[in-house]
Amino acid sequence: MGLKQKLHTLKEKYKGKKIAPAFNALHTFLFTPNDTTHGGTHIKAADDLKRTMNTVILALLPCLVFGIFNAGYQYHLATHEISAASSGFFSSEFWNWANFAVGAWKVIPLVLVSYGVGLAIEFVFAVIKKHEVEEGYLVTGMLVPLIVPVDIPLWMLAVAVAFGVIIGKEVFGGTGMNILNPALTIRAFLFFAYPTWMSGDKVWVHGAVERANELAAGMKVDAISGETILGSLAQNKALSYDTMDMFLGFIPGSVGETSTILILLGGLFLIFSKIGSWRIMVSAVLGALTMGFIFNNVVDAGWISEGSKFFGLMSLEFWKHLIIGGLAFGIVYMATDPVTASQTNKGKVIYGFLIGLISVLIRVFNPAYPEGVMLAILLMNVFAPTIDHYVVQGNINRRMKRLKVKNT
Amino acid sequence: MSKDIKIRKGLNIHLKGEAAKTLSKAPRSRTFAIRPKDFHLITPKMVVKEGAKVLAGDVLFYSKNHEAIKFVAPVSGTLTRIERGAKRVITELLIEADIQDSYKDYGVLKPDTADAKTIKDLLLNAGCWPFVKQRPYDVIANPESTPSNIFISGLSTAPLAADLDFALSGKEAELQAAVSALSKLTEGSVHIGVAKKGNSPFRNLQHCQIHEVSGPHPAGNVGTQIAKIAPVNKGDVVWTLAAQDLVIIGELLLTGKFNAERIVALAGASVKSPKYYTTKIGAEVATFVYDSGLSDDHSRIISGDVLTGTQINPKGHLGYYANTVCAIHEGDDYEFFGWSKPVFKKISTTRALTFSWLTPNKAFDLDTNTNGEHRAFVVTGNYEEVFPLDIYPMQILKACMVKDLDQMEALGMYEVAPEDFSLTEFVCVSKQPHQKIIRDGLDLMYKEIG
Numbered sequence: 001m002g003l004k005q006k007l008h009t010l011k012e013k014y015k016g017k018k019i020a021p022a023f024n025a026l027h028t029f030l031f032t033p034n035d036t037t038h039g040g041t042h043i044k045a046a047d048d049l050k051r052t053m054n055t056v057i058l059a060l061l062p063c064l065v066f067g068i069f070n071a072g073y074q075y076h077l078a079t080h081e082i083s084a085a086s087s088g089f090f091s092s093e094f095w096n097w098a099n100f101a102v103g104a105w106k107v108i109p110l111v112l113v114s115y116g117v118g119l120a121i122e123f124v125f126a127v128i129k130k131h132e133v134e135e136g137y138l139v140t141g142m143l144v145p146l147i148v149p150v151d152i153p154l155w156m157l158a159v160a161v162a163f164g165v166i167i168g169k170e171v172f173g174g175t176g177m178n179i180l181n182p183a184l185t186i187r188a189f190l191f192f193a194y195p196t197w198m199s200g201d202k203v204w205v206h207g208a209v210e211r212a213n214e215l216a217a218g219m220k221v222d223a224i225s226g227e228t229i230l231g232s233l234a235q236n237k238a239l240s241y242d243t244m245d246m247f248l249g250f251i252p253g254s255v256g257e258t259s260t261i262l263i264l265l266g267g268l269f270l271i272f273s274k275i276g277s278w279r280i281m282v283s284a285v286l287g288a289l290t291m292g293f294i295f296n297n298v299v300d301a302g303w304i305s306e307g308s309k310f311f312g313l314m315s316l317e318f319w320k321h322l323i324i325g326g327l328a329f330g331i332v333y334m335a336t337d338p339v340t341a342s343q344t345n346k347g348k349v350i351y352g353f354l355i356g357l358i359s360v361l362i363r364v365f366n367p368a369y370p371e372g373v374m375l376a377i378l379l380m381n382v383f384a385p386t387i388d389h390y391v392v393q394g395n396i397n398r399r400m401k402r403l404k405v406k407n408t
Numbered sequence: 409m410s411k412d413i414k415i416r417k418g419l420n421i422h423l424k425g426e427a428a429k430t431l432s433k434a435p436r437s438r439t440f441a442i443r444p445k446d447f448h449l450i451t452p453k454m455v456v457k458e459g460a461k462v463l464a465g466d467v468l469f470y471s472k473n474h475e476a477i478k479f480v481a482p483v484s485g486t487l488t489r490i491e492r493g494a495k496r497v498i499t500e501l502l503i504e505a506d507i508q509d510s511y512k513d514y515g516v517l518k519p520d521t522a523d524a525k526t527i528k529d530l531l532l533n534a535g536c537w538p539f540v541k542q543r544p545y546d547v548i549a550n551p552e553s554t555p556s557n558i559f560i561s562g563l564s565t566a567p568l569a570a571d572l573d574f575a576l577s578g579k580e581a582e583l584q585a586a587v588s589a590l591s592k593l594t595e596g597s598v599h600i601g602v603a604k605k606g607n608s609p610f611r612n613l614q615h616c617q618i619h620e621v622s623g624p625h626p627a628g629n630v631g632t633q634i635a636k637i638a639p640v641n642k643g644d645v646v647w648t649l650a651a652q653d654l655v656i657i658g659e660l661l662l663t664g665k666f667n668a669e670r671i672v673a674l675a676g677a678s679v680k681s682p683k684y685y686t687t688k689i690g691a692e693v694a695t696f697v698y699d700s701g702l703s704d705d706h707s708r709i710i711s712g713d714v715l716t717g718t719q720i721n722p723k724g725h726l727g728y729y730a731n732t733v734c735a736i737h738e739g740d741d742y743e744f745f746g747w748s749k750p751v752f753k754k755i756s757t758t759r760a761l762t763f764s765w766l767t768p769n770k771a772f773d774l775d776t777n778t779n780g781e782h783r784a785f786v787v788t789g790n791y792e793e794v795f796p797l798d799i800y801p802m803q804i805l806k807a808c809m810v811k812d813l814d815q816m817e818a819l820g821m822y823e824v825a826p827e828d829f830s831l832t833e834f835v836c837v838s839k840q841p842h843q844k845i846i847r848d849g850l851d852l853m854y855k856e857i858g
Contacts, residue, residue, distance in 0.1 A: 004742050028781060032746025036739055036776040040843045042714045043421075043567075043736070045835045046754035046762045048780020050747035052787055052837055055760040134783055176784030176838075274758040277789060343788040343802060392803055396818045403641045 004031060021126040025133035049175075053138040055275045059266035060142050060333065063256035066249055068107045070259070071150045072099030074252050075206040078224040089248050089261070106206050107255055110145035113154050117161040118144075125170045136175030136182070136339070137165065143183035143333060146256025147326065147374075148190065149203040151210075156197065160190045180381045181340045184374050191374070204228050204252040228253050229324045230363065230371060236312035246323045257329035260322065267332035276336040279345060280352035284331040285322065287356025292318025295364055313364045321360050330373035331356065340381040344391040351387055355380050411619055413601065413636045415796040418624035419831055421567040421755060422771045423714065423736075427673035427682045429574050434672075435699065437691035440483050441725035442468065442501045447538055448847075449547050449854065452479070452498050460487050465512035465534060465666035468501060476551050480535025482668030482689040484510045503690070511665040519589035519661055527589045531657065534666050538728065539653035543634065543646050545854045546825035546847075555647040557596035557638055560587075562610040562651050563603040563621060565628030566713040566830075570673035570731045572651050575684060576609045582658025583651075584613050589661055591615040594647070601633040610651075626796065631828040635797045640823045652731045670731060674700055676714070677773040678707035678735040691726050693733050702735055708776050710734040715830035716843070739777025747780065754779065757793060757835050783838040791832040799824065801832050805842060808849030813856055816849055826850070 007027050014020045027033075028050070037044060073094050076082045082098075085091035118137045126133040144161060164186030169178040191198040203209060208224040215221060229241055229251060241251055249259025257263075270276025295314040298304055304311060322328055335341060335355050342351040355376050362372025444452045452469040455478075456462060462481040471477040481487075483505045491500035514534045519527065531537050532551055542549035549555070564572055576583065591598045598616040602608035611618060619637060626632045630648045640646055649657075652670055659667045668689040675682045680701035687696060693709060710717040711727035714734050718727060726733065749761070755772050756762035764772070791801040799820040807815040826843035833842035 004744070008742070028747075031742035031744055032777075032779065033781060034740045034742050035778045035781065036708075037778055038719075040841045041830055041833045042708065042710055042717065042719070042734075042776050043423075043774040043834065044777070044779050044839065046751045046756040046764070046779050047758050047760060047835070047837045048747060048778075048839065049783045049786055049837055050780060051760050051762075052758075054748050055758075058761075132781060132783075136786070174784070176786045273760045274790070275760050338788040339786055341788070344800060345789060345792060348789070388803075392800055392819070395798065395800060395820075398798070399641075399818070399820060402639065403643075406641050406644075 007031065008034075018127055018130075021130065021132050022123050025123065025126065028132075049135045050138075052275055053135045055273050056139045056270065056333070057142050059269045059276075060139075060146065060256070062262045062266060063146055063259060063329070064107070064111070064142070066259045066262050067146060067255040068103035069094055069099045070103065070249060071106050071206055071255060072102035072104075073250065074150075074204075075102050078205050078207065080222075085245070085250050088244075091250075094250060102206065106150050107145060109154055110148065110150075110152070110157060110255065111142070113157050114144040114161055115141040117158045118165050121162060121165045121170070125174065129174075131174070134175035136169070139337075140164075140182045140186075144186050147183065147187050147254045147329070147334075149198065150206045150255055151203055151208070152190070152197060156190065156194055160186045160193070163189045176339055178339060179385075180378055181334055181337050184334055184378050184381075187374055188378060204231075204254075230313070233312040233316060233324075234363075236309065239316070243320070243323070246320070251324070254326055254329075257326040260328050263328045263332050267328075270332065270336070276332065277338070277341065277348050277352075279348040280336050280341055280355075281331055283349045283352030284335055284356040284359075287353035287358075288321050288327060288331075288360050289318055289356070290353075291357045291360035292316070292321045295360070310364055321363065325363070325371050325373070327356075327359055327373045330359070330377055334373075335377050335380075340384060342384045342387050342391075344388050346394075347384070347387040347391045350391075351380055351384055354383075411637055412604075413619050413621045413623075413627070413633060415621075415623035415627050415632060415636070417793060417796040418565075418626055419757060419794045419835070420565065420624045420768075421715075421774075421834070422769060423567045423675075424677040424771045424773045425675050425679050425682045425734075425736075426568060426771070427570065427675040427684055429571070429684070431671065431684045431686060432696075432699070434685040434687040434691065434696035436505070436507070437687070437695045437725075438505060439488075439692060439725075440481075440485070440503045440505055440688065440690035441692075442479065442482070442503075442690050442728065443725070444469075444498050444501075446728040447471075447479070447548055449851065450477070454490065454498070456487055458487060458490050461485070462487055462503065463512040464509045464668065465514065467533075467535065469498075471548075474551065476532045477537050477548060478532060478535050479538060480512075480666055482666075511667070514660060514664045514666070516664045517589075517661050519585050519592070522589070522592070524592045527592055530660070531589075534660050536653075536657045536660055536666070539649055539657060541648050543631075543640050543648065543825060544822035545850050545858060546827075547854070549647050550645075553645045555594045555596070556644050557634075558590050558594045558598045558647045558649070559630050559634050559637070560598065560600045560610075560649050560651055560654065561621075561628055561630040561633055562600050562608050563606075563628045564713075565625035566715055567625070568673070568675040568732060568734050569628075569713040570652075570671070570684070573603065573606045573608050575671040575673065575731065576651060576655065577607075578609070579655045579658070580609050580613070582655045582662060583609060584615075584658070585661040586654040586658035587613050588615045589657065590647075590649070596638070599633070599637050601628070601630070603628075623796075626828065626831055629827055631823070631825050632796055635823060639798075642817065642822055644822070650729060650731070653729070670726075672696070672726065672730070673732045674735075675732065676707075676710075676734040676736045678702050678704045678737055687726065689726060689728055692723065693720065693726055694723055697722065697733065697735065704737055706738050707735045708738050710736070714774075715834060716827045737773070737775040739775030741777070743777075757790060778839050780837075780839055782840065785838050785840065787837040790835055790837065794831040794835055795828075797823065797828060801829065801842075804849075805829070805840070805845050808845045808852075811849075811852060813853060816853060817857075821849060821853055824850075
């Protein structure tokens, strides 16, 4: 008896029992079910939600791999064990086993905790509510480790994931029903619950916090700066990184957000596969550029002095906003979440544009927490239904007008 | 004034087993069946009793709510059985056919000179009224209403559906008679959509407006054509007829007989030699399915096309409105890592490791597997790609699901029929039953507002 037949027998055995959703989740992971169509169309297209989610994960994998190497690279760079990458994207200073070992040691546990806690909660809810385990968390679970600082304690991540999945998603009814992007809910929870861990200049490079504690204890070691570019710009420090490094991603930051080029490739893949909305991505980029351009002009017009606390970020060339911080990552992977984004095509354009606009706005005017894209997306998540309402209302009004024309 | 229709949004689904353009005569069926379920929302009131002899065209039953709407026997024979289901609802009437049909004579009627009332009475009495459907609600038309327009689609774009140019060729006289008669029943006109290319028998008809239609499926759905020619407003009623049924109406007018003869396409990947058959409404499909042969015993027989048809038993009977019978493989098997591995043998509108976009003209062999499980709505924007109406498909489906009558009306429920949502159902990543949701929504509106 083959595996297929054995599992089928088990499925029949568990049918109607409490354990069924949990078993089916594992079963359908191995085998696409033998369900056939009833009523309605007799044939169906090849895509299901698992395939859709899987495509997003595929698009995220390069960011994860890069993030692992970068975690090690930033650590070794800060401890002066290696020199900066010098020969472009494929520099041997970056892609080596030492970097991978340190990075994997830090990043893989994040992935495991994220999936472990999140999926466990999903299974429990599926069993309690007697529905199938839905696939939404597959993507969320991959996003979460990529948008947190590398040194975040695992218990903190576990608490945040539990909060995000239960309050952010399950209370609304699970995948497809949530209002806020679950991954960003998790990150927002971390940010507001443990602000010292999620901001400041110590958390973005592995070892920086530890080293600071050792220094405070009186040990004679060099300090490690774990500052992000946004953090230093917000303090009006000069930009210390090369543009190419920022584009390629050899900079400190959340685990998976740094490499703009890989994010760009991931975005193109999502657009090509028609899984990600090009409308949201393109309009968000335009929104960010627009806001950056406005700020550049404010600086050029001399309305703001060099002493102003907004000067550093306002004077940053407008297009550079896209290659620093989490803006690109947020636009490609988070803003495009179909459940929490606008659902109409026109709405998506407005929604995306405002995300770009507000991200840069928050960056510039909120130096305490210079990463604006998280808050911008969460804010627009809340407004997405409103945008859709007015777009759909346009359609309704057109229909009413047609009726009026006919009746006069 | 005719308006040509060109649509861009949609999807042509090419399937294996398209019917070859050869016509055979199906062996005479021993029994014929009428299923009242084919007539949505009609409660039958029997006129004849079990065991009675009937002529082709004799009234079998009428609608309880509209006594004028009568349903007649497609052949002459003996009504052998009235099958009843739960709550004694009539599920099937079985007629054992005579060897040769004898017809009830309704008298010849010249549509050019007859007035509207005479035509309407004839259609009602001779059992042709069930061919006339109305929107809103996609049900058999209320004979007391006057439609603002009548729409007929003269082309079919659905996968494996019968090619109307072929199936109706040579029937110009009947079509003309039917169209002339129908043109008397509307205050507007009879609009007929024909394929831009091809030799449609409708092209040179009088008393109607011909519209050239081009684009992918659902260009051939009458709902798409209505939306582009004159969309249904609140308070409007339009009638729709299927092209093949016009032949029966035309023959009634010209000869006085209700001749239920129909050319049916037998198609699908399981059919050994897919082609066209001449048969009659309600005939056993086995008469021609086994004539052509099935290559796979584990097949599903569908009365109608693969997107909108009804599954029937291999020993079952042709549906009242069907002009296509399909046989496709049942897909009740598991597929190892079916959700993650690259897919070459199935159709998809995305490119998520699915490769049907490389070969848009290749014919696929799709089975009845759902390719995934039922989920809540998640993905957005993919319905719009295949949905040419100026309606928000996901929003109207959700309005139906929560039974929000005001919103359903505002979003355009009066304009749609379940078949308009067959393509969105096909591409739905969450495997939601769109046509059923819309049907239930329409039924609710009919009950509450209609």
